[in-house]
Amino acid sequence: MTPGSPLTALRAPALAGIRRLNALDTVRARIAMAVDLGLLQPGERLPPTGEIARALDVGEMTARRALVALCEEGMLERRRGRTGGTLVAPRPAGGRVREIAAYQAAAGDVHRLIDQRLLLECGTAHLAASNAARHQIGELEALVARMDQASDWAEFHTWDERFHMTVAAATGLPSAAEQYGLVLRELYRHYLPCPLSHLRESNCEHAELVTALADRDPLKAAEVARGHVEALRRTMFVGLAEHGRDA
Structure with a gap:
């Protein structure tokens, strides 16, 4: 493969070396940004933790910890019972997940x-x-x-x-x-x-x-x-x- 060829460009550090947050903070930033933008609406129930983990390509434990953190930060809330689960808070607290800025960078x-x-x-x-x-x-x-x-x-x-x-x-x-x-x-x-x-x-x-x-x-x-x-x-x-x- 010659330098400067299309395949070389695809494998260059610009592709593989994108500055990332750790896995936990990446999940927090992506879900929080979706809430901030209204892609996830107040009261909307999130998918099961295992599905979120697969979709965002992280371990289930990482996804669970991210959801717990977002509940503590006022973006999400946890409800028990047959109609419970993890939902977007009725009035989600915006601006608390600072990792969004790194994601946007x-x-x-x-x-x-x-x-x-x-x-x-x-x-x-x-x-x-x-x-x-x-x-x-x-x-x-x-x-x-x-x-x-x-x-x-x-x-x-x-x-x-x-x-x-x-x-x-x-x-x-x-x-x-x-x-x-x-x-x-x-x-x-x-x-x-x-x-x-x-x-x-x-x-x-x-x-x-x-x-x-x-x-x-x-x-x-x-x-x-x-x-x-x-x-x-x-x-x-x-x-x-x-x-x-x-x-």
Whole structure:
């Protein structure tokens, strides 16, 4: 691999070395920012701790400790009983989770990752439209159905990641899928919990992409992929939209 090549750039420290908080504070910052932005509404019940841990790629104990800390800070509250669980506080205390500022400081890196994903996703969709096997298209259709039935953002995220990695595998180029996965997983470290309404719209784009793959239409597939990533910039990463775009 020659210096300055696209693959070298993807593996450069700018991708892997984004300044991060520790795992506990990252979870606190992401959930607190989602509350501050109104993505999680007062009184809204959060998913089970295990689902949050999987969606945010941390251990269950870390997720539990983060939720306890946010309850102590007045962002969340814990209720017992059949209708209980962890909920957004009726009047969440804003401005107490200072780690949000450190999360926003990484906005320039996140926007660069989104740009890289845009490039890779268009190419991946284009190739998958030519190379996807019938069983892969069937798997993608099943994943779209699972996302339609998801009960919360954490469950949706699990199926979303599998969907995009299945599209990458459908290119028939393992090395390209590996590079796409590298960017996707790094970017997922920064996404915020989103309302299901946003995610349902995102899943409509997934369905459009599957149709383009089934029709063997590379240009349409690339067009859908481009629109999908740009929409995610405005929704999944909405808390960073005003930060770092020109960094």
